[in-house]
Amino acid sequence: MEKMKEKKKVNEKLLEIKPSGIRRFFDLIIGREDVISLGVGEPDFPTPWRIREEMIYSLEKGITSYTSNYGLEELRVEIAKYYRKFGLDANPDNIVVTSGVSEGFDLSLRATVNPGDFVLIPEPSYVSYQPLAILCGGNVVTISIPPPSRLTYEEITTASRMIDPKILILNYPSNPTGVSYSKKELEEIADAVVEMDMIVISDEIYSELTYKFPHTSIAGLNGMEDRVVVLNGFSKSFAMTGLRIGYVIAPDEILDAVLKIHQYSMLCAPITSQIGAIEALRNGESELDEMRAEYMRRRNFFVRKLNEVLETHMPEGAFYAFPSIKDTGLSSEEFAERLLLEKNVAVVPGNAFGESGEGYIRCAYAVSMDKLREAADRISEFVNSLR
Amino acid sequence: MHEADKKVEVLKLLEDNARYSVDEIADITGLSREDVEKIISECENEKSILKYKTIIDWEKLGEEFVVALIDVRVNLTREKNYDDIARRIAKFPEVHAVRLVSGEYDFQIVVKGKSLKDVSFFVSEKVSTLPEVRDTNTHFVLKSYKEEGVLLFSDEEDRRLAIVP
Numbered sequence: 001m002e003k004m005k006e007k008k009k010v011n012e013k014l015l016e017i018k019p020s021g022i023r024r025f026f027d028l029i030i031g032r033e034d035v036i037s038l039g040v041g042e043p044d045f046p047t048p049w050r051i052r053e054e055m056i057y058s059l060e061k062g063i064t065s066y067t068s069n070y071g072l073e074e075l076r077v078e079i080a081k082y083y084r085k086f087g088l089d090a091n092p093d094n095i096v097v098t099s100g101v102s103e104g105f106d107l108s109l110r111a112t113v114n115p116g117d118f119v120l121i122p123e124p125s126y127v128s129y130q131p132l133a134i135l136c137g138g139n140v141v142t143i144s145i146p147p148p149s150r151l152t153y154e155e156i157t158t159a160s161r162m163i164d165p166k167i168l169i170l171n172y173p174s175n176p177t178g179v180s181y182s183k184k185e186l187e188e189i190a191d192a193v194v195e196m197d198m199i200v201i202s203d204e205i206y207s208e209l210t211y212k213f214p215h216t217s218i219a220g221l222n223g224m225e226d227r228v229v230v231l232n233g234f235s236k237s238f239a240m241t242g243l244r245i246g247y248v249i250a251p252d253e254i255l256d257a258v259l260k261i262h263q264y265s266m267l268c269a270p271i272t273s274q275i276g277a278i279e280a281l282r283n284g285e286s287e288l289d290e291m292r293a294e295y296m297r298r299r300n301f302f303v304r305k306l307n308e309v310l311e312t313h314m315p316e317g318a319f320y321a322f323p324s325i326k327d328t329g330l331s332s333e334e335f336a337e338r339l340l341l342e343k344n345v346a347v348v349p350g351n352a353f354g355e356s357g358e359g360y361i362r363c364a365y366a367v368s369m370d371k372l373r374e375a376a377d378r379i380s381e382f383v384n385s386l387r
Numbered sequence: 388m389h390e391a392d393k394k395v396e397v398l399k400l401l402e403d404n405a406r407y408s409v410d411e412i413a414d415i416t417g418l419s420r421e422d423v424e425k426i427i428s429e430c431e432n433e434k435s436i437l438k439y440k441t442i443i444d445w446e447k448l449g450e451e452f453v454v455a456l457i458d459v460r461v462n463l464t465r466e467k468n469y470d471d472i473a474r475r476i477a478k479f480p481e482v483h484a485v486r487l488v489s490g491e492y493d494f495q496i497v498v499k500g501k502s503l504k505d506v507s508f509f510v511s512e513k514v515s516t517l518p519e520v521r522d523t524n525t526h527f528v529l530k531s532y533k534e535e536g537v538l539l540f541s542d543e544e545d546r547r548l549a550i551v552p
Contacts, residue, residue, distance in 0.1 A: 022550055029549045039550035046543045297400070301415040346549050369404075373411075 017131045022352045025336060029346055036375045038363040039346040041175060041320075043239040045294075047276070048287035051238060054279035055272050063271060069263040071097025071247070072274045078281040079247055086207060087183075087220035088230065090249045096259050097269045097277075101205045101246040103262075104231045106132050108201045108248060109167070111257035112229070113138040118165035122151045124322075124353035124360070126175050126203070133169075141165060144356040147177045147322055148313040150185065156192035168198050170218065173206040176353050176362040177322045178315020180206075183216040194223045199254070201229045205246070208237035208288060210317040211296045219249065226251045229258075234273075236318075237288055238280040245273035295319050298365045298372055305376035306363070309383040319366045322350065326359040328386050336361055342385075343378040393418060397426045398436070405439040442537050446530075454483075454499050454528040455506045458492035459514060460521045469493065472519050481509050492524065503527065 022039075029035060046052075070076060076092035083090050098104040105128065113119060115137030121129050123142040133140050141163055143155050156168065170189070173180040181189070193200055200218055207215040219228035233246025246269075248258050262268075299314075303321050306312040312323035325335045332349035339345050339361075350360030365372055388396070396416050400407055409427070413420045430436040445452055461472050469487055476496060477485045484497040496514070500506035506527070515523050532539055 026550050035549055037547075037549040040547045041551050042547055044545060044547070297415045300417050301411065304414045348550065369415075 011135075013135050013137065016134050020127060020352065022127075022348055025333070025340075025349065028337065028340060032340070032344065035340070035344050035346050036367070036371050036378070037346040038365070038367065038375055039348050040364050040366060042241040042366065043236060043291065043319075044366045044368065045239040045291055047239050047243070048280070048284055050283055050287070051240065051276045051279045055276040058272060058275045063275065065271060067097075067268045067271050067274060069259055069268055070095065071269055072271070072278070075274050075278050075281075076247075078278055079249075082281050083217065083230075083232075083249065086204070086215050086217040088217045088249070089220070090230075094249055094252065094255050096248045096250075096255060096262055097274060098233075098246045098248055098262065099266055099269050100235060100244040101203060101231045101233045102128060103244075103266060104233070104246050104248040104258075105129070105201070105203060107258045107261050108229045108231065108250070108254070109133055109136045109138070110261050111250075111254055112167060112199055112201070114166075117167065118163045119167045119169065120156070120159060120163075120165040120198070121169045121354075122171075123355070124174075124176055124350060124357035125169070126171055127352060129169055129171075130354065133167075138167070139163075142354060142356065145179075146356050146360065147179055150179060150181070151189060152185075153188040153192045156189065157195060160192070160196040160198070165196070165198060168193060168200050169203070170200055171203040171205075173210055173215075173315070173317025175206065175318055176320050176348070176350070176357065176360075178313075178318045178320050180210055180212070180215070180316040180318075182213050183221075186216055186218045187221055190218055190221045190224055193227065199227050199229065200224070201231065203231045205231065205233055205236050206318040207232060209292055209295060209319060211292075211299065212316040215317070226253075229254055234277050234280055237291075238277075238284055239291065240273070240276060240280070243270075243273040243276060245269055245277050295365070298367075298369060301369065302363070302365045302372045302376060305373075306379065309380045319364055321363045321365060322360050323363065324360055325350075328383060330386070332358055332361055339379065339382050343382045345375050345378050345382075388416075388418075393422065394426050394430065397423060398430065401427070401436070401439075405441070442535050444539050446539075452499055452501065453503050453506050454497065454531070455510070456526045456528065457496045457498060457510055457514065458524040458526075459494040459496060460492050460523075461494065461519045462521055464519070467519050472517070475517065476514065479509070479513060481506075481513075 075097055076095040079095050080090045080092045109132055113136040117138050119133040119138040119140050121140055121142050122145050130140050143159055145151050202218050217230055218224055219230045230249040234240040250258055303312050303314055306321055306323050310323035312321055332351045336347050336349040348362040350357030397412055400412055409420055409423050412423045473485050476482060481498050481500055482496055483499050486495045488495045498506055498509060510523060510525055
């Protein structure tokens with residue numbers, strides 16, 4: 001009998017995806033003591049007490065059921081109201097509550113990308129974007145914009161004329177660079193998007209953490225009505241990372257597609273987290289203001305300190321500094337590894353965020369001022385020892 | 388930043404941590420070293436900075452203190468108003484705080500002593516005997532959980548992983 005062809009056990013698309021660049025680095029850290037970690041992309045504040053208390057109370061009352069696939073009506077109404085501050089008048093019916101922006105991002109790609117479609121990603125970019133786009137069968141094309149350079153009309157149109165991309169992925173304020181865009185800059189990007197007939201997936205998870213100018217959602221700009229998927233959530237602004245709660249705001253056609261996948265895969269976001277999110281939007285503003293002010297103080301302090309030894313642009317948002325280490329002659333990975341082994345400070349090598357991140361390291365300043373001071377001193381000692 | 392905002396920002400930092408150096412405050416706020424020095428010395432001169440203090444968890448060190456909150460009801464006369472009475476009470480070194488409050492009593496005072504006997508003696512001999520004092524109601528503090536906005540217990544350790552992209 002003819003031997004049957006061997007079946008591949010895993011999705012072949014996965015073979016195209018490299019393991020995360022920081023995996024090896026993560027292994028180095030395990031077991032080390034007294035490491036000051038600037039490698040953590042999450043707030044060091046616990047979830048504000050009023051939010052936790054509201055969730056605890058809901059559990060005491062036995063509120064543990066499924067919700068509608070869309071998410072709680074009350075929450076979607078609050079989100080729609082809240083998003084007006086970013087210039088978007090959203091309809092609660094155009095919102096789906098998700099298990100964090102990570103799920104929202106995956107849904108948005110799966111809802112819009114057909115195999116072979118080009119997906120344009122400005123780089124350095126958050127680590128999940130490229131792999132998830134590849135899993136949908138998308139062809140990823142990156143635009144290199146290491147800081148302080150910024151995405152412009154010309155860059156988008158030039159890249160687009162060659163490949164005619166369907167999707168542009170935006171993330172601002174950016175993880176890892178901290179770059180954000182003013183309304184005027186976004187209008188130029190929007191012009192390019194209309195001209196090239198693209199859909200924007202706009203990850204605005206750091207929208208509350210801006211220090212130079214307030215955040216504007218590209219979805220609220222003229223001409224963007226039917227072509228933007230907004231992703232946002234509660235992890236960074238309200239220190240609710242582990243509660244996995246986010247949302248997608250999208251035009252009808254895309255939202256229907258997003259909802260279809262969400263209802264067959266996740267069904268709905270956890271109700272406890274949804275209840276916490278309602279409290280966050282209704283009463284969490286003062287805690288948010290305090291956290292933002294504290295991040296800004298840390299940014300000012302830390303970036304000035306870093307600039308004494310490494311060229312570092314002043315981030316406009318999020319909580320990451322992205323200093324250049326090119327002068328040291330080390331690669332990002334070498335730098336991060338030696339800094340860890342010699343000075344016990346953990347940072348993320350820039351190339352974890354794509355090739356354009358080579359020559360940089362990402363330092364999260366979501367740690368206490370005392371630790372930042374110590375980390376900055378150790379980084380200085382390390383850099384000086386290389387010279 | 389407006390002048391007033393600069394001042395508030397510097398004072399907030401010092402209120403949170405009186406040990407910040409002038410250089411650190413300058414780095415954090417983006418102000419020059421000279422501006423920070425000027426703001427601090429102005430505030431010291433105009434007494435908007437009253438004192439630099441440290442909050443200590445004495446219980447942790449095994450030091451024993453007795454703290455009592457005393458409600459005080461007073462009789463006012465033409466010669467003696469609230470301010471006069473409060474000033475008189477406030478001058479005792481045992482008294483840590485004197486507040487005019489609404490409700491059944493007129494003042495709430497915070498007294499700190501070495502022992503129950505100490506505090507009781509102070510209340511009965513010094514406060515209650517003031518001619519304007521009608522009556523007092525003493526509450527001894529059994530345990531303190533939060534002082535000056537600082538939690539005196541910790542249940543919120545950092546559980547984050549060392550690396551999360």
